[in-house]
Amino acid sequence: MTSLDQFVDNRLLHGRAHFNRDEALAAVNLNPDGLTAAITRLVKKQRLANPRHGFYLILRPEDQMTGAPDPVRWIDPLMKYQGLDYRISLLRAAAFHGSSHQAAMVFQVVVPKQLRDFEIGRHRLQFLYQTSKAFAKLNQPDWLDRIKSDAGFAQVAGVELTLLDCARYFHKAAGINGVAQIAKDIGAKAEPRALAKAAAAYENSSVRRLGYLLERAGHTRQANALEPFVKKAKTAVPLDPSVKPLIESLSELHEKNARWKLVINEPVEIDF
Incomplete structure (x- = not known):
């Protein structure tokens, strides 16, 4: 099982700059509360953005200035x-x-x-x-x-x-x-x-x-x-x-x- 950071990096590597909560839970070695904490940490670090509950955007460095990629x-x-x-x-x-x-x-x-x-x-x-x-x-x-x-x-x-x-x-x-x-x-x-x-x-x-x-x-x-x-x-x-x-x-x-x-x-x- 992988960490959330590894999961996020792997998604970007395959050209998918988004994920939902269920996909992350199935892939990472975390329980629901642990996943929430890990997501919150990456949001604060501007690695993730959350346009809708349960749906997350993975921010590349160039996206961090605008807070999210072009919709x-x-x-x-x-x-x-x-x-x-x-x-x-x-x-x-x-x-x-x-x-x-x-x-x-x-x-x-x-x-x-x-x-x-x-x-x-x-x-x-x-x-x-x-x-x-x-x-x-x-x-x-x-x-x-x-x-x-x-x-x-x-x-x-x-x-x-x-x-x-x-x-x-x-x-x-x-x-x-x-x-x-x-x-x-x-x-x-x-x-x-x-x-x-x-x-x-x-x-x-x-x-x-x-x-x-x-x-x-x-x-x-x-x-x-x-x-x-x-x-x-x-x-x-x-x-x-x-x-x-x-x-x-x-x-x-x-x-x-x-x-x-x-x-x-x-x-x-x-x-x-």
């Missing part, structure tokens, strides 16, 4: 440990697909379960809930890509899901203007029919907002693919529902966009 290197094994499917989305996915404006300060993951956000070292992980029914429809290979790292692969939303997720969770994607910029940067890469098919699993108002922003960005084919969703809308909604007028009567002065049944209550600024 793309360990999000896949973490989610498998928790028994959950997932996709990296929003700002990190937009940057992956070529939105150079997105300097993602937060690592955002869409999951079919309510999970608590957390910080580890300099990294902040944010979990966005999507209903299990919609998630099961969307989290399919045809709509996902993979980010490669030295630790393997992680699932990331394809262009279509990235755009739709950003429109749905716009308040987590740098607001309406942030989504507008993402639509400008990567909208042309979306396949119109795939975009429309995926959009059927999203709230109608989110789809209409995305259609409007794609049109503003000059991506006519992609915007046109979403236009049929307007027929299902009964009333116009604000482009940015988070913006509340100081005087309610002034809301009547906002421009109405009939094509998308939106009240343009926030100016949209895009860098071309």
Whole structure:
């Protein structure tokens, strides 16, 4: 039987910079209390980090400055440990697909379960809930890509899901203007029919907002693919529902966009 230090070194030697408590208990010559003490010692020495109960990251010297490796290197094994499917989305996915404006300060993951956000070292992980029914429809290979790292692969939303997720969770994607910029940067890469098919699993108002922003960005084919969703809308909604007028009567002065049944209550600024 080996010590925890030897176990950790051996995992790194085989390219696995993570482990769970059960794996360690099976491999080391320690009882549960002894293992807890040994793990605590290595956490204090910055050899281990603990993003979730029972799951540990092995820190290389270069990771110790940031307190943990880039989450793309360990999000896949973490989610498998928790028994959950997932996709990296929003700002990190937009940057992956070529939105150079997105300097993602937060690592955002869409999951079919309510999970608590957390910080580890300099990294902040944010979990966005999507209903299990919609998630099961969307989290399919045809709509996902993979980010490669030295630790393997992680699932990331394809262009279509990235755009739709950003429109749905716009308040987590740098607001309406942030989504507008993402639509400008990567909208042309979306396949119109795939975009429309995926959009059927999203709230109608989110789809209409995305259609409007794609049109503003000059991506006519992609915007046109979403236009049929307007027929299902009964009333116009604000482009940015988070913006509340100081005087309610002034809301009547906002421009109405009939094509998308939106009240343009926030100016949209895009860098071309």
